[in-house]
Amino acid sequence: MGNVFEKINSEYYELTSAEKKVADYAVIHQQRTQFMSISELAEEAGVAEATISRFCRRLGYKGYSAFKLAIANATAGRAELPLRESKLLPADSVQEMARKVYDTDLEAMTQTLELIHPDAIRRAADMLMSAGRVLCMGQGGSMILAQECAHLFSTIQMNFTAVLDSHLQAIAASQLTPGDVVIYFSYSGSTKELLKNLRIIRERKARILLVTRFPKSPGASFADIVLQCGSREGPLQSGSVAARVAQLYLMDVLFHEVCRRDPEGCRARKEMVAEVLSDKHI
Secondary structure (H helix, E strand, O other): OOOHHHHHHHHHHHOOHHHHHHHHHHHHOHHHHOOOOHHHHHHHHOOOHHHHHHHHHHOOOOOHHHHHHHHHHHHOOOOHHHHOOOOOOOOOOHHHHHHHHHHHHHHHHHHHHHHOOHHHHHHHHHHHHOOOOEEEEEOOHHHHHHHHHHHHHOOOOOOEEEOOOHHHHHHHHHOOOOOOEEEEEOOOOOOHHHHHHHHHHHHOOOEEEEEEOOOOOHHHHHOOEEEEOOOOOOOOOOOOHHHHHHHHHHHHHHHHHHHHHOHHHHHHHHHHHHHHHHOOOO
């Protein structure tokens, strides 16, 4: 059946608004949920018991008991971290605050590691190795990730470019060819600008690599390959550092997979870059 939280993330955009309340509660309160009765969960999530039953069946479980068992299996062996208080409080010392931020960022990477599909990483590396041009795009905070991705890969391949302005993105997308690739960063995978650009890219028959939290989001339907990041982000946490850490970790994994395809060539190009940049230092 796979990890229950991976299944929740995969199905999230297919859920009703009431079912999303159950999903949100279960993901945020993983340890508590496995010990709650269906009536207790219904009260905490603010939904009817029938909604929880439908939610469990939608995920492929026979009933609520099977769902709780799946949560117990998914959290086994890593119960210590979720049990620690992670909410930042005004009374926290700097050390306490720093520890909670560390836990959050570490958990984002742990979730991402569990969501990595080796075949997707391999296919993405093949796609980048065979690409003519590789454009890195995103909106808002995701633009920063696009820049970082282009900067990282430019140390081994010179065909990576970050396109940041939304108008320039549309212009660049309209001139793509079937041999080109676009790496698009979007945590939600469901912004209007993203969907507009993806339609243009698809019309030009260029290939799309989408980095997102939700593999069944509207944007994912346009992508050739979806790389799923971890990190739960609430409505008041838009652009959280934890979410960016998760996506950067994914890019680092992909970067090293590309380097493994041509270790000697990548090493030589890194040395050239290092030599040129050495003159920039005092």
